Amino acid sequence: MSLVRVEGVSKQYQLGEQQVVALHDITLSIEEGVFLAIAGPSGSGKTTLLNIIGCIDNPTRGKVFIDDVEVTGRSANALADLRARTTGFIFQTFNLFPVLTAAENVEYPLLQLPEISREERQKRVAKYLKVVGLARYGAHMPNQLSGGQRQRVAIARALAINPRIVLADEPTANLDSATGKSILGLMKEINRQFGTTFIFSTHDRQVMSMADRLVRIEDGQVTMFGVKANDKWKSVKTAATEKNQEG
Numbered sequence: 737m738s739l740v741r742v743e744g745v746s747k748q749y750q751l752g753e754q755q756v757v758a759l760h761d762i763t764l765s766i767e768e769g770v771f772l773a774i775a776g777p778s779g780s781g782k783t784t785l786l787n788i789i790g791c792i793d794n795p796t797r798g799k800v801f802i803d804d805v806e807v808t809g810r811s812a813n814a815l816a817d818l819r820a821r822t823t824g825f826i827f828q829t830f831n832l833f834p835v836l837t838a839a840e841n842v843e844y845p846l847l848q849l850p851e852i853s854r855e856e857r858q859k860r861v862a863k864y865l866k867v868v869g870l871a872r873y874g875a876h877m878p879n880q881l882s883g884g885q886r887q888r889v890a891i892a893r894a895l896a897i898n899p900r901i902v903l904a905d906e907p908t909a910n911l912d913s914a915t916g917k918s919i920l921g922l923m924k925e926i927n928r929q930f931g932t933t934f935i936f937s938t939h940d941r942q943v944m945s946m947a948d949r950l951v952r953i954e955d956g957q958v959t960m961f962g963v964k965a966n967d968k969w970k971s972v973k974t975a976a977t978e979k980n981q982e983g
């Protein structure tokens with residue numbers, strides 16, 4: 737069983753008179769527990785693909801399955817509920833609320849889950865601030881934190897709901913390379929420790945090299961699906977990559 741499957745997914749945007757094909761006939765199966773990089777140049781469709789996997793955006797054609805259950809076509813409310821319980825999001829520009837403390841930012845997604853008590857919320861906040869190494873920074877405002885610390889708060893916020901999947905759109909693009917490396921290292925450690933599936937986009941080779949699965953996309957098409965073995969990428973044939981090689 738796969739955790740996420742996208743089948744024949746295309747996405748087109750209408751830009752005035754012009755049709756932009758952001759994704760073309762993508763088929764992918766993502767197993768639970770992987771640390772997967774979506775790599776490709778700017779404009780290749782990485783953000784669009786992440787948004788479709790995260791049910792933030794709907795494909796123009798094709799289907800998305802979570803746990804083998806189709807989610808395409810569900811109502812906006814049903815998708816919002818699915819996201820709130822399943823998926824944590826991390827962004828390139830951190831996207832913390834500037835008027836909330838670090839702890840309040842981490843608590844925020846839990847306020848959407850009425851079954852989680854106030855006490856449990858406090859426990860989760862403390863737990864995940866500790867996991868990201870910011871136990872003593874709960875009362876800090878985002879503007880009192882460095883870029884790397886802000887991204888750590890964002891990671892704690894993504895983890896607060898105990899998500900099955902964390903989606904991260906170029907999480908290191910606004911950080912210097914040493915800080916980016918430590919953020920990726922932290923994500924990988926969480927992936928190992930909690931078994932949380934991570935799917936992140938990047939165009940940085942160093943970041944790609946830390947993944948254990950690699951999806952390369954160019955011009956909205958998957959050009960390679962790689963699995964790491966002995967520190968080398970081994971290209972795995974998939975329906976999608978074969979089709980692209982034929983055509």
Ligand code: ADP
Pocket residue numbers: 749750751756757758776777778779780781782783784785
């Ligand atoms: P990446 O994240 O790899 O840079 P994107 O997924 O953001 O790529 O974009 C893929 C393509 O779709 C690009 O050509 C981009 O200009 C186009 N695109 C993305 N979002 C929109 C939109 N809302 N309206 C029109 N075109 C878009």
Ligand code: MG
Pocket residue numbers: 782783784905
């Ligand atoms: Mg992008």
